[in-house]
Structures are given as structure tokens and as C-alpha cells.
Amino acid sequence: MAKPGGLRNYGSRARQKLAQEASGAPASDSTEAWRELRTFPAEQTIPMPDVTLQGRVGPAPAFHDVALTTMGRMNMAGLRPEHDVLDIGCGVGRTARYLCDYLDSTAHYEGFDIMDEMVAWCQSEITPLFPNFHFRLTPLFNTAYKPDPSLPSASTFRFPYPDESFDFAFAHSVFTHLPPEATGNYLSEINRVLRPGGISYSTWFLFEDEPSSSPKTIVTEMKLDASGMFAVHNPDVPDNAVAYRESFILQEYSTRGLTVVGPIHHGFKRLQDAVVAVK
Ligand SMILES: C[S@@+](CC[C@H](N)C(=O)[O-])C[C@H]1O[C@@H](n2cnc3c(N)ncnc32)[C@H](O)[C@@H]1O
Secondary structure: OOOOOHHHHHOHHHHHHHHHHHHHOOOOOHHHHHHHHHOOOHHHOOOOOOOHHHOOOOHHHHHHHHHHHHHHHHHHHHOOOOOOOOEOOOOOOOOHHHHHHHHOOOOOOEEOOOOOOHHHHHHHOOOOOOOEEEEOOOOOOOOOOOOOOOOOOOOOOOOOOOOEEEEEEEOOOOHHOOOOOHHHHHHHHHHEEEEEEEEEEEHHHOOOOOOOOOHHHHOOOOOEEEEEEEEEOOOOOHOOEEEEEHHHHHHHHHHOEEEEEOOOOOOOOOOOOOEEEEE
16 A cells, blocks of 8 residues: 555656756756667667658658657567568658667568658668668559559559468558559558568548548548548648548458458547558
């Protein structure tokens, strides 16, 4: 049973430290000691991509917040340090840099993306430090990221990995940039490359009745397609931002052989909706 005095003292060290900081006196704990306590110390050993590259995957000031939120959500989804992991649309390694700390050195990480400069950055800055992390360029047509119609379509793309080679496959903020045919194909490919019992984690913009009733501003501004199953922010560049009807996506998971587990983790503010499924 806790003593009343003990409860009164709760937080006293933290209060003392805050008071010291406010008075300008040096705190008893050095910056170095705090650094050692970091959950992701190796992340700091990887250089930061420049602000332009950071901005290709979202607002640069939120770069770390987004990655840490993803790490927490993926851990809750069942990600484990020994897992072989696939990062679909890995971008400039925003999540990979935290996975470098999280995954065992015997676990394999594979990331692919359609953007040359982001993949090249990961290959030159991350792989030499973490040789179990591999990045691959897979140029594909995308109206927002690669508006080159001579490139192959994502709707028929086969992920460049053998069947049943991963325990965990994730796509953070990628299905929010894919049209329905590509989305269906990517769910099938996730199913193909996952081992039996493997976990899929993906984020989406989902809506139920109308996009206008979404709590997310970006979705409320979207125009519903005639099919009623998806909506886009800019019809001229549809892959800029795509939202899907939730029931349509749940049906797609089922059709592609993936079983959605647990409730959908609806995001708040700018945070996307997360869907977890198992093979
Ligand atoms: C918003 S960024 C997110 C990047 C990364 N997942 C992250 O969270 O930092 C979207 C990414 O999807 C990539 N992308 C777009 N179409 C793709 C496709 N068909 N296959 C793989 N990646 C794609 C883009 O190049 C870009 O890196």
C-alpha cells in the first residue's frame, strides 16, 4: 500500500529539475545521460535528409513525430524485433531510420519506392550503417509522384520479392496516393509476400457516408468519384490525395485474402486511419 507521504513526493524530482532549468542553473542530469535513455539511439547516427527530401513525404517539421507515431502503432499491431519487414513506398526512410534501432540485426528489412532520389538517399546513408536494410527503386507511373505515362502501372506491378518472405508488411501514407486498381493489386501482393500469419499494417484516408462528413479537413474537401467508392482532392492530379469508402476497403482486404483484425484505428487531426490485417 502506498504511503501518503510517498504520494505527496510523486514527481518531486521532475519538479526540482524543471525549477533548476527555469532558474538557469545546470540540471543534475547531463544531456549525454538523457541521450543514453533514448528509445532509438541509433536513429541519431543516421544523417537527416535535407528539408526538400523531407518535404516529399509530408510536412518537414512533423518528420519525426510522424515516424514515432508509426512506430508506436506498428508495435501495437504486432511488429516484433525479429520480424522480416517490407516497407512499401519507403520514401526517404522516415520510418526505416527508427526501425534500424528496433529490428534485430538478424532481421531483414526491405523497402521499395518509385522515386529515384529518395531511394538513392536511403541506399547511400542507411545501408552502409545497417547492412540488413535494403532499398530498391521500382519506377512506376503515379500522377503525383511520377507523372510519366511511359512507366509501368502499379495496378499490375509484382513486388520484387518471393512468395512468403516477410512477417510484417507496411505501407504508411502510400494508399493515400494510389488509385483503386493499384490498391487492389497492392493488397494482393501484400498477401503473396507475407508468410502465413504475417501482419499487414497500412494507413488510409477512410470515409463512411460522404467525404464531407469526415473529421479530417483534407477529406472534407475531396470530390467523390461517380463510383461512390473513392474521392480525390484534385481530379487533375488524382494521386495527390485519395480517400476510400471504408466498406469498400474492408471488402477489398477480404477479396485479396487478408483478414482485418481489431477495430480500424481512426486517426485524429492529420493522422491517417490505420488498418491491421493478417494473412
Ligand atoms: C507520403 S509519401 C510516404 C513515404 C513513406 N512511406 C513515409 O511514411 O515516409 C508517399 C510515398 O509513396 C511513394 N509511392 C507512390 N506511388 C507508389 C507506388 N505505386 N509504389 C510504391 N511507392 C509509391 C512515393 O514515391 C512516396 O515516397
